[in-house]
Amino acid sequence: xxxxxxxxxxxxxxxxxxxxxxxxxxxxxxxxxxxxxxxxxxxxxxxxxxxxxxxxxxxxxxxxxxxxxxxxxxxxxxxxxxxxxxxxxxxxxxxxxxxxxxxxxxxxxxxxxxxxxxxxxxxxxxxxxxxxxxxxxxxxxxxxxxxxxxxxxxxxxxxxxxxxxxxxxxxxxxxxxxxxxxxxxxxxxxxxxxxxxxxxxxxxxxxxxxxxxxxxxxxxxxxxxxxxxxxxxxxxxxxxxxxxxxxxxxxxxxxxxxxxxxxxxxxxxxxxxxxxxxxxxxxxxxxxxxxxxxxxxxxxxxxxxxxxxxxxxxxxxxxxxxxxxxxxxxxxxxxxxxxxxxxxxxxxxxxxxxxxxxxxxxxxxxxxxxxxxxxxxxxxxxxxxxxxxxxx
Amino acid sequence: xxxxxxxxxxxxxxxxxxxxxxxxxxxxxxxxxxxxxxxxxxxxxxxxxxxxxxxxxxxxxxxxxxxxxxxxxxxxxxxxxxxxxxxxxxxxxxxxxxxxxxxxxxxxxxxxxxxxxxxxxxxxxxxxxxxxxxxxxxxxxxxxxxxxxxxxxxxxxxxxxxxxxxxxxxxxxxxxxxxxxxxxxxxxxxxxxxxxxxxxxxxxxxxxxxxxxxxxxxxxxxxxxxxxxxxxxxxxxxxxxxxxxxxxxxxxxxxxxxxxxxxxxxxxxxxxxxxxxxxxxxxxxxxxxxxxxxxxxxxxxxxxxxxxxxxxxxxxxxxxxxxxxxxxxxxxxxxxxxxxxxxxxxxxxxxxxxxxxxxxxxxxxxxxxxxxxxxxxxxxxxxxx
Numbered sequence: 051x052x053x054x055x056x057x058x059x060x061x062x063x064x065x066x067x068x069x070x071x072x073x074x075x076x077x078x079x080x081x082x083x084x085x086x087x088x089x090x091x092x093x094x095x096x097x098x099x100x101x102x103x104x105x106x107x108x109x110x111x112x113x114x115x116x117x118x119x120x121x122x123x124x125x126x127x128x129x130x131x132x133x134x135x136x137x138x139x140x141x142x143x144x145x146x147x148x149x150x151x152x153x154x155x156x157x158x159x160x161x162x163x164x165x166x167x168x169x170x171x172x173x174x175x176x177x178x179x180x181x182x183x184x185x186x187x188x189x190x191x192x193x194x195x196x197x198x199x200x201x202x203x204x205x206x207x208x209x210x211x212x213x214x215x216x217x218x219x220x221x222x223x224x225x226x227x228x229x230x231x232x233x234x235x236x237x238x239x240x241x242x243x244x245x246x247x248x249x250x251x252x253x254x255x256x257x258x259x260x261x262x263x264x265x266x267x268x269x270x271x272x273x274x275x276x277x278x279x280x281x282x283x284x285x286x287x288x289x290x291x292x293x294x295x296x297x298x299x300x301x302x303x304x305x306x307x308x309x310x311x312x313x314x315x316x317x318x319x320x321x322x323x324x325x326x327x328x329x330x331x332x333x334x335x336x337x338x339x340x341x342x343x344x345x346x347x348x349x350x351x352x353x354x355x356x357x358x359x360x361x362x363x364x365x366x367x368x369x370x371x372x373x374x375x376x377x378x379x380x381x382x383x384x385x386x387x388x389x390x391x392x393x394x395x396x397x398x399x400x401x402x403x404x405x406x407x408x409x410x411x412x413x414x415x416x417x418x419x420x421x422x423x424x425x426x427x428x429x430x431x432x433x434x435x436x437x438x439x440x441x442x
Numbered sequence: 443x444x445x446x447x448x449x450x451x452x453x454x455x456x457x458x459x460x461x462x463x464x465x466x467x468x469x470x471x472x473x474x475x476x477x478x479x480x481x482x483x484x485x486x487x488x489x490x491x492x493x494x495x496x497x498x499x500x501x502x503x504x505x506x507x508x509x510x511x512x513x514x515x516x517x518x519x520x521x522x523x524x525x526x527x528x529x530x531x532x533x534x535x536x537x538x539x540x541x542x543x544x545x546x547x548x549x550x551x552x553x554x555x556x557x558x559x560x561x562x563x564x565x566x567x568x569x570x571x572x573x574x575x576x577x578x579x580x581x582x583x584x585x586x587x588x589x590x591x592x593x594x595x596x597x598x599x600x601x602x603x604x605x606x607x608x609x610x611x612x613x614x615x616x617x618x619x620x621x622x623x624x625x626x627x628x629x630x631x632x633x634x635x636x637x638x639x640x641x642x643x644x645x646x647x648x649x650x651x652x653x654x655x656x657x658x659x660x661x662x663x664x665x666x667x668x669x670x671x672x673x674x675x676x677x678x679x680x681x682x683x684x685x686x687x688x689x690x691x692x693x694x695x696x697x698x699x700x701x702x703x704x705x706x707x708x709x710x711x712x713x714x715x716x717x718x719x720x721x722x723x724x725x726x727x728x729x730x731x732x733x734x735x736x737x738x739x740x741x742x743x744x745x746x747x748x749x750x751x752x753x754x755x756x757x758x759x760x761x762x763x764x765x766x767x768x769x770x771x772x773x774x775x776x777x778x779x780x781x782x783x784x785x786x787x788x789x790x791x792x793x794x795x796x797x798x799x800x801x802x803x804x805x806x807x808x809x810x811x812x813x814x815x816x817x818x819x820x821x822x823x824x825x826x827x
Contacts, residue, residue, distance in 0.1 A: 055490055056491045253461065254462075365472055
């Protein structure tokens with residue numbers, strides 16, 4: 051089956067329960083199109099966040115009045131006109147109430163860097179003493195030449211010779227994994243790669259995950275879910291707060307099935323993800339150089355960090371890397387948080403789904419059908435999501 | 443400069459690091475079964491959603507959405523126009539018309555029964571591109587040409603479609619239909635938008651209806667008011683039997699095919715195009731007189747891989763010199779490009795395609811039960827009307 055064509059899916063738009071709507075609906079319907087009442091009648095159609103107040107729940111859009119009541123204070127994502135008391139949303143998202151503070155959590159937002167975040171970034175510009183890195187933040191992050199490790203781990207002042215050969219370290223398009231060192235007052239981040247686990251990325255695939263990245267999800271989802279308590283499946287799907295969030299482990303190694311060996315997963319807090327063959331540092335050094343003395347070992351490791359040459363990666367590992375990437379895509383499409391726990395359970399679920407499907411397929415030896423089996427979409431994606439949510 | 447580069451090449455060349463490109467290329471070039479980043483098989487298409495007749499003011503329309511969120515809408519509008527009869531066509535007697543059907547040279551036969559290619563106008567709108575940018579112009583010509591040139595030979599069983607679409611547009615000697623096909627890409631082009639736009643146009647044309655003609659012969663055209671009586675531009679199979687659709691003339695579909703190493707991959711996404719050795723746009727159509735599909739055109743598309751950044755092998759890299767002093771990489775010959783390469787290091791492709799590769803692509807598309815047939819069958823299955 052080369053192509054699947056589906057009928058369009060009609061989104062069910064029934065956010066508002068119909069109990070309080072009846073009278074306002076009838077007023078609207080006999081009046082025809084009435085622009086003057088449009089603004090005032092809109093909030094009245096929404097269910098209330100707090101009983102007895104006029105704060106709307108559900109999704110608000112930028113410019114929409116959240117409440118007129120002067121007792122509320124405005125929080126993030128809101129705005130107050132100096133001449134009035136009404137709180138207006140500035141982003142599209144859900145209203146949140148903390149005591150008397152009203153804020154709007156955006157449905158989608160760019161990544162807001164914070165000190166200590168592990169990020170995956172792509173070099174977009176090379177300047178004389180620094181690189182500009184795309185980290186999915188509103189502003190490009192900068193990576194100064196002085197914030198990287200020199201090959202061989204030499205500690206010295208950066209000279210003009212280093213500036214001239216700056217492209218041998220990172221050049222345009224290269225992917226780096228780095229840590230946010232400082233955040234400037236305008237929100238731009240400064241990165242550093244002064245650790246052996248940071249540096250140039252190779253031997254794998256990149257995927258950028260949509261979602262709230264680190265910012266929107268960090269306060270709403272993580273605070274509730276950092277203890278990894280059970281999250282209701284409905285809330286997760288409806289709110290759509292998928293994507294990567296700050297968690298304890300952003301980098302881990304998966305021992306994959308089907309002879310894939312070890313695979314590293316790096317979840318950048320900014321939503322950029324890198325999945326690659328596990329580089330066993332000592333083994334890698336030994337494979338590239340036949341005679342390596344134990345005293346030079348550290349030098350070896352750090353001198354291969356600027357390589358853009360891939361190792362030999364067997365097809366099994368490539369398959370499992372592709373599978374992991376798809377599992378993350380499925381999670382994002384389902385609006386599930388992407389973290390170690392969910393990715394791992396999605397991966398196991400995909401293996402299980404494969405077994406289930408494999409049993410049915412054994413009867414016919416149709417090659418064509420077998421080939422596309424690794425593509426996770428439709429029913430398979432749904433089944434994986436079910437299994438993941440079951441486990442949580 | 444950057445914008446021009448985008449417009450001329452197969453898609454925006456995304457910034458991809460040499461290590462990623464090398465990984466992708468070697469995965470896709472694995473002999474036998476390529477490993478695509480999303481796990482599809484080589485001939486598998488991304489699932490798409492399709493519906494027709496969505497715009498009430500048009501003669502036919504369709505909307506297609508890919509799973510990655512890209513969407514396109516096509517509207518087809520028909521207009522009656524007076525045929526401009528050129529002077530020599532008036533002078534020439536009737537007998538030359540048969541010649542024209544045989545060797546169709548397009549320009550001279552205005553006003554004859556075979557129609558004219560300029561009666562079909564196509565405009566493509568892609569967000570971020572101007573109307574006269576290279577990409578929309580090139581795309582629209584790439585889709586219009588097979589549409590008007592897909593002429594079925596005369597004397598086929600289906601009298602209505604004699605002369606293909608051009609012939610269908612002829613009302614009589616003095617009047618003809620003019621088709622305006624407006625293609626609108628709703629989202630930013632995630633990958634090269636040609637397959638999406640072509641599939642949508644195909645569906646829109648399938649659902650296009652023209653009012654029923656009441657006048658006869660050389661009278662001024664006069665149409666039936668009743669829209670229910672309107673006839674499809676491309677006649678639908680009247681019986682529900684499954685055997686008939688293969689005998690119907692169908693608008694062409696343009697498929698994007700890339701070759702990576704020895705593998706041939708259909709419906710590539712952006713990353714796959716970025717590493718492809720060759721990118722071909724293959725237009726196929728269904729002819730009325732034979733069961734087989736007909737190849738209408740093949741065009742090469744400038745692959746963006748030649749603009750990518752080359753990788754630096756460890757042996758030449760100043761920063762990695764220490765680690766590879768002992769292990770000299772042996773450069774090997776890439777069988778598909780004939781260039782020396784160090785394994786694991788990305789080299790931009792120089793372009794060029796082998797004849798055997800093109801032949802394999804054509805065979806894969808056209809063969810019985812092949813990709814082309816499955817795509818056309820899938821499109822036929824979309825509810826029209």
